[in-house]
Amino acid sequence: MKRVTLVDVAQHAGVSRATASLVVRGSPLVSASTRKAVEDAIAELGYVYNLGAARMRAARSHTVGVIIPNLTNPFFAVLLAGIETVLEEAGFAVILGNSYDSPAKQDLFVGRAREHGVDGLIVCPAAGTEKRFIEDALKWGIPLVQTLRTVPDTSTDYSGMDQHDGMHEAVNCLYDFGHRRIGYVASTLFHSAHKERLAKFREAMSAKGIEPLFVRHLESTHQAARMAAPEIMGKRTRPTALICHNDVLALGLHRGLCDLGVLPGRDVSLIGFDNVAEADLVIPGLASVATEPFNVGKNAAELFLRRISAPEAVHSSRVEPTYFVQRGSCGPVRDFAEA
Amino acid sequence: MKRVTLVDVAQHAGVSRATASLVVRGSPLVSASTRKAVEDAIAELGYVYNLGAARMRAARSHTVGVIIPNLTNPFFAVLLAGIETVLEEAGFAVILGNSYDSPAKQDLFVGRAREHGVDGLIVCPAAGTEKRFIEDALKWGIPLVQTLRTVPDTSTDYSGMDQHDGMHEAVNCLYDFGHRRIGYVASTLFHSAHKERLAKFREAMSAKGIEPLFVRHLESTHQAARMAAPEIMGKRTRPTALICHNDVLALGLHRGLCDLGVLPGRDVSLIGFDNVAEADLVIPGLASVATEPFNVGKNAAELFLRRISAPEAVHSSRVEPTYFVQRGSCGPVRDFAEA
DNA sequence: CAGCGCGTTTAGATCGATCTAAAAGAGAAG
DNA sequence: CTTCTCTTTTAGATCGATCTAAACGCGCTG
Numbered sequence: 172m173k174r175v176t177l178v179d180v181a182q183h184a185g186v187s188r189a190t191a192s193l194v195v196r197g198s199p200l201v202s203a204s205t206r207k208a209v210e211d212a213i214a215e216l217g218y219v220y221n222l223g224a225a226r227m228r229a230a231r232s233h234t235v236g237v238i239i240p241n242l243t244n245p246f247f248a249v250l251l252a253g254i255e256t257v258l259e260e261a262g263f264a265v266i267l268g269n270s271y272d273s274p275a276k277q278d279l280f281v282g283r284a285r286e287h288g289v290d291g292l293i294v295c296p297a298a299g300t301e302k303r304f305i306e307d308a309l310k311w312g313i314p315l316v317q318t319l320r321t322v323p324d325t326s327t328d329y330s331g332m333d334q335h336d337g338m339h340e341a342v343n344c345l346y347d348f349g350h351r352r353i354g355y356v357a358s359t360l361f362h363s364a365h366k367e368r369l370a371k372f373r374e375a376m377s378a379k380g381i382e383p384l385f386v387r388h389l390e391s392t393h394q395a396a397r398m399a400a401p402e403i404m405g406k407r408t409r410p411t412a413l414i415c416h417n418d419v420l421a422l423g424l425h426r427g428l429c430d431l432g433v434l435p436g437r438d439v440s441l442i443g444f445d446n447v448a449e450a451d452l453v454i455p456g457l458a459s460v461a462t463e464p465f466n467v468g469k470n471a472a473e474l475f476l477r478r479i480s481a482p483e484a485v486h487s488s489r490v491e492p493t494y495f496v497q498r499g500s501c502g503p504v505r506d507f508a509e510a
Numbered sequence: 511m512k513r514v515t516l517v518d519v520a521q522h523a524g525v526s527r528a529t530a531s532l533v534v535r536g537s538p539l540v541s542a543s544t545r546k547a548v549e550d551a552i553a554e555l556g557y558v559y560n561l562g563a564a565r566m567r568a569a570r571s572h573t574v575g576v577i578i579p580n581l582t583n584p585f586f587a588v589l590l591a592g593i594e595t596v597l598e599e600a601g602f603a604v605i606l607g608n609s610y611d612s613p614a615k616q617d618l619f620v621g622r623a624r625e626h627g628v629d630g631l632i633v634c635p636a637a638g639t640e641k642r643f644i645e646d647a648l649k650w651g652i653p654l655v656q657t658l659r660t661v662p663d664t665s666t667d668y669s670g671m672d673q674h675d676g677m678h679e680a681v682n683c684l685y686d687f688g689h690r691r692i693g694y695v696a697s698t699l700f701h702s703a704h705k706e707r708l709a710k711f712r713e714a715m716s717a718k719g720i721e722p723l724f725v726r727h728l729e730s731t732h733q734a735a736r737m738a739a740p741e742i743m744g745k746r747t748r749p750t751a752l753i754c755h756n757d758v759l760a761l762g763l764h765r766g767l768c769d770l771g772v773l774p775g776r777d778v779s780l781i782g783f784d785n786v787a788e789a790d791l792v793i794p795g796l797a798s799v800a801t802e803p804f805n806v807g808k809n810a811a812e813l814f815l816r817r818i819s820a821p822e823a824v825h826s827s828r829v830e831p832t833y834f835v836q837r838g839s840c841g842p843v844r845d846f847a848e849a
Numbered sequence: 850c851a852g853c854g855c856g857t858t859t860a861g862a863t864c865g866a867t868c869t870a871a872a873a874g875a876g877a878a879g
Numbered sequence: 880c881t882t883c884t885c886t887t888t889t890a891g892a893t894c895g896a897t898c899t900a901a902a903c904g905c906g907c908t909g
Binding site for chain 1: 558559560561562563565566571573576580581582584587588590591594595598601603604605606607608619621622623624625626627732761762764765768787788790791792793804
Binding site: 513515516517527528531534535559560561562563564565566567568 | 868
């Protein structure tokens with residue numbers, strides 16, 4: 172039982188393999204009658220197109236390498252879903268790589284992707300990725316789109332989100348509720364999105380003429396945030412509001428605060444980022460800045476497709492808007508004695 | 511600027527391409543000195559192995575198609591992470607397909623995967639997948655591993671979990687707390703895991719000599735479960751405890767109950783499945799049966815690797831244990847008037 | 850009827866690796 | 880020195896498609 176090839180199809184249809192090849196590629200050069208004959212032969216023999224063989228002569232492999240830092244984080248999983256949906260539709264296969272935020276694993280994966288002859292890469296760079304990584308890809312002639320994060324001092328297509336609006340809305344909401352002592356809880360992964368979000372926080376604060384009360388770095392897990400609550404609320408000058416780099420931290424802190432008997436929204440206001448589904452499940456609901464990872468993923472894939480069709484076009488960026496979603500965890504400042 | 515091929519490497523090292531080929535494949539047939547010469551040439555020229563060309567003659571492509579019903583669901587994302595981790599390690603590339611639980615999309619993806627010449631498939635079948643789907647794959651000679659769900663009346667390698675222990679522990683816990691009026695909240699996706707879990711529930715109940723109070727089917731979203739709380743608690747005979755098919759339903763219901771002023775663990779006991787991270791964040795904590803999707807994924811990948819190396823071996827199964835995690839949402843039955 | 854243009858079809862070379870089967874080289878034994 | 884292993888290397892065919900450039904058939908025109 173041998174594999175069915177174009178030669179078999181051609182023979183069965185009584186044409187040459189060149190003609191059969193034209194049919195499978197949907198060329199307009201063949202007449203309607205021969206096209207029909209070949210298509211019938213294909214159906215009858217159960218022919219399967221061999222992309223590997225085609226790739227050897229033709230330029231494109233219809234394959235894209237996608238690198239994600241951590242699939243376990245639903246945020247990235249949804250990003251990936253967005254990417255996959257668009258690429259699937261366009262007839263591209265996604266080769267998946269999970270970098271676990273390790274540049275070494277990331278390099279390894281790119282090597283493998285090159286062997287597979289990918290047409291390009293869509294990358295959310297691992298924290299600590301060097302400039303060299305991007306430069307190499309370009310040197311090798313591999314189109315590359317960065318998403319969510321960027322490697323410093325590099326220029327490629329980029330799909331991210333606009334941290335500005337959401338953060339300003341969040342800070343303004345706190346400000347209007349009377350909050351002035353506002354702390355920021357960041358993660359310990361120092362990538363571009365992390366820095367940008369923090370910078371926007373500082374910017375929004377100084378626009379209101381106030382200084383951040385503190386910036387605290389925590390490992391980005393529920394557990395770490397929950398454990399840190401006593402320390403954060405035990406500071407000499409106690410914060411009246413907290414903004415967190417993401418909802419993982421915010422939800423962990425939410426629970427940690429409750430453990431202490433400090434009620435979010437009444438005793439301290441709490442705002443997260445990403446507006447994950449669970450934000451609406453805790454009591455009181457977690458106010459959060461919505462970022463749409465699915466759309467960011469779709470944008471990344473679309474930028475990639477554009478790049479493929481116009482390899483020399485100038486690099487472009489797509490930023491997805493963010494917006495503040497108010498919930499119970501965010502309320503007016505409580506007029507208890509200023510410590 | 512042309513691509514570097516094995517011919518270039520061979521020339522540069524002063525050997526034939528056949529020898530160079532042996533080196534890249536790590537054959538023991540070459541002497542240490544020529545091996546070194548070729549390796550130097552590879553490094554110097556920046557040669558990249560062309561898997562596409564290799565695949566044409568050799569049997570294996572080192573590529574696996576992985577089909578997941580819904581990446582947006584963290585449970586599946588973690589399953590995928592487990593699969594990817596093992597396959598990556600073994601040098602396989604993962605081609606990802608998101609079926610959105612649609613058999614049609616699934617078929618489409620398999621077609622594409624075949625064109626890419628995958629060595630096999632790891633599939634969590636979309637709800638409603640027909641027997642034909644599995645049979646076709648086997649007919650085409652594509653090794654296939656099913657995971658988490660199985661298509662009825664099919665026999666392949668399978669990586670799943672043991673619903674028995676966790677469910678029995680959960681029911682027994684409720685029983686010991688004095689609960690007798692226990693309802694089951696299922697999802698509306700009727701796949702094998704759904705059926706098996708429900709069956710185990712019935713089994714565990716009848717082992718204790720009690721009848722399920724009701725089985726209610728809900729769309730598997732937080733929102734749907736939250737909205738259904740009033741109806742579920744408004745039944746003529748009010749349940750004293752609820753077991754949910756997964757934590758999405760359980761968390762939604764948790765919130766819905768709180769909205770009603772019904773406190774989980776005091777007024778009604780609530781148990782979910784999967785023990786997602788958020789189960790520990792809500793108040794009171796959601797008791798849940800832990801299932802380890804990452805391990806299930808790893809098992810699936812390992813079964814696949816075994817199948818590749820021994821294509822004719824008899825089909826085997828791996829089931830990951832499940833265990834009950836007790837938290838505040840599960841407590842003694844309250845002695846209010848029996849309706 | 851030769852010559853031209855147009856739409857279709859095709860033979861042959863080619864992509865970059867691997868396979869097979871045989872050759873070359875190096876020692877050892879007779 | 881020949882012959883015989885044993886190791887190492889290689890030429891040539893091959894996988895299944897695509898490309899190029901040429902050929903073919905057919906109607907139309909001068």
